[in-house]
Amino acid sequence: MRIVIALGGNALLHRGERADAATQIRNAAHAAEQIARLASHHQILVVHGNGPQVGLLAEESERDPTLERGYPLDTLVAETQGMIGYWLAQGVGRHLPDVPVAALVTQVVVDPADPAFDHPEKPIGPYYPEADAERLTTERGWTFVRERHGYRRVVPSPRPERVVELPVIARLLDAGTVVIAGGGGAPVSGDLTGIEAVVDKDAVAALLATQLEADLLAILTDVPYVYADYGTPRQRPITTASPDKLDGDSFTPGSMGPKVAAACAFSRATGRPVAIGALDELAQVVDGTSGTRIQPAT
Numbered sequence: 001m002r003i004v005i006a007l008g009g010n011a012l013l014h015r016g017e018r019a020d021a022a023t024q025i026r027n028a029a030h031a032a033e034q035i036a037r038l039a040s041h042h043q044i045l046v047v048h049g050n051g052p053q054v055g056l057l058a059e060e061s062e063r064d065p066t067l068e069r070g071y072p073l074d075t076l077v078a079e080t081q082g083m084i085g086y087w088l089a090q091g092v093g094r095h096l097p098d099v100p101v102a103a104l105v106t107q108v109v110v111d112p113a114d115p116a117f118d119h120p121e122k123p124i125g126p127y128y129p130e131a132d133a134e135r136l137t138t139e140r141g142w143t144f145v146r147e148r149h150g151y152r153r154v155v156p157s158p159r160p161e162r163v164v165e166l167p168v169i170a171r172l173l174d175a176g177t178v179v180i181a182g183g184g185g186a187p188v189s190g191d192l193t194g195i196e197a198v199v200d201k202d203a204v205a206a207l208l209a210t211q212l213e214a215d216l217l218a219i220l221t222d223v224p225y226v227y228a229d230y231g232t233p234r235q236r237p238i239t240t241a242s243p244d245k246l247d248g249d250s251f252t253p254g255s256m257g258p259k260v261a262a263a264c265a266f267s268r269a270t271g272r273p274v275a276i277g278a279l280d281e282l283a284q285v286v287d288g289t290s291g292t293r294i295q296p297a298t
Contacts, residue, residue, distance in 0.1 A: 001215040002043040002173065003286065006205035007031060008221050009049030011279050012084060015149060019056050025087055032091020034282040039096055039178045045169065045212065046088065047205040050080040050183040054198060055125015055153060062140060073155060074186045074194035081105045081182025088180050100177040107164040107192065108185030108199045114158035121253050122157035122198055148231065156197040158187065160204045170212060181208070202262035210269045217266045218286055219259050220279045226256060226292040242297040243267050263294045271296055
């Protein structure tokens with residue numbers, strides 16, 4: 001099968017972990033091992049997230065006294081694409097030394113007039129205590145939302161319109177290459193000028209999976225299922241559902257919400273299934289014995 005895997009940035013930097021390189025390299029190696037097992041039998045495109053990493057570099061850049069201003073988000077996205085792609089390509093290559101692996105820095109065309117620029121909601125970076133979030137709001141004009149583990153910075157996340165490197169990705173997959181396409185891609189305008197934002201990796205994965213005629217879109221996260229009434233006493237796993245069934249449910253913006261929206265978009269556009277589940281159960285998520293399966297009702 002041709003499988004597109006959307007791998008969350010939290011798979012490389014788990015909640016509560018220090019953002020040390022050694023920690024992320026270890027987590028990337030674990031993710032790469034799971035991916036390599038599939039890649040020995042299937043065509044694989046990995047679209048990885050980088051929200052925690054972009055947020056960390058943005059904070060470091062803003063604090064650097066030698067800079068007039070911090071680096072723009074699109075540049076930091078490109079930087080983290082190279083870093084994470086390097087780690088994942090190394091890991092997959094160790095398990096599949098005879099299979100070519102390519103990590104790409106991708107650009108994603110977005111509309112500069114997208115309403116998302118007026119309503120930032122994509123979380124990036126670490127969790128902050130309330131006092132620090134209030135200080136950074138005042139000092140830097142950042143926007144924060146409160147989550148279960150603290151406050152996180154949120155930035156605009158416009159809808160992806162086109163992945164510039166799509167033809168290259170298609171040729172590499174056809175040639176048997178495991179392709180790692182970084183993050184949601186660096187957001188650019190139609191003339192390839194960088195734009196201050198981040199693009200949701202699940203939306204980009206759904207777009208690429210549709211255009212590449214993938215047989216399956218697998219969205220990996222840090223929970224084993226999509227849950228109804230998540231975080232409440234009524235919480236329960238959803239094992240199978242159609243896009244129409246999920247339309248009536250409410251999911252967390254900036255977290256499970258974009259994953260479900262991307263899954264429904266791909267499933268409606270192609271009639272093919274989407275699997276959402278945990279990285280540690282990737283093989284079972286793909287074969288349908290674990291995770292949430294989404295496809296149109298028959």
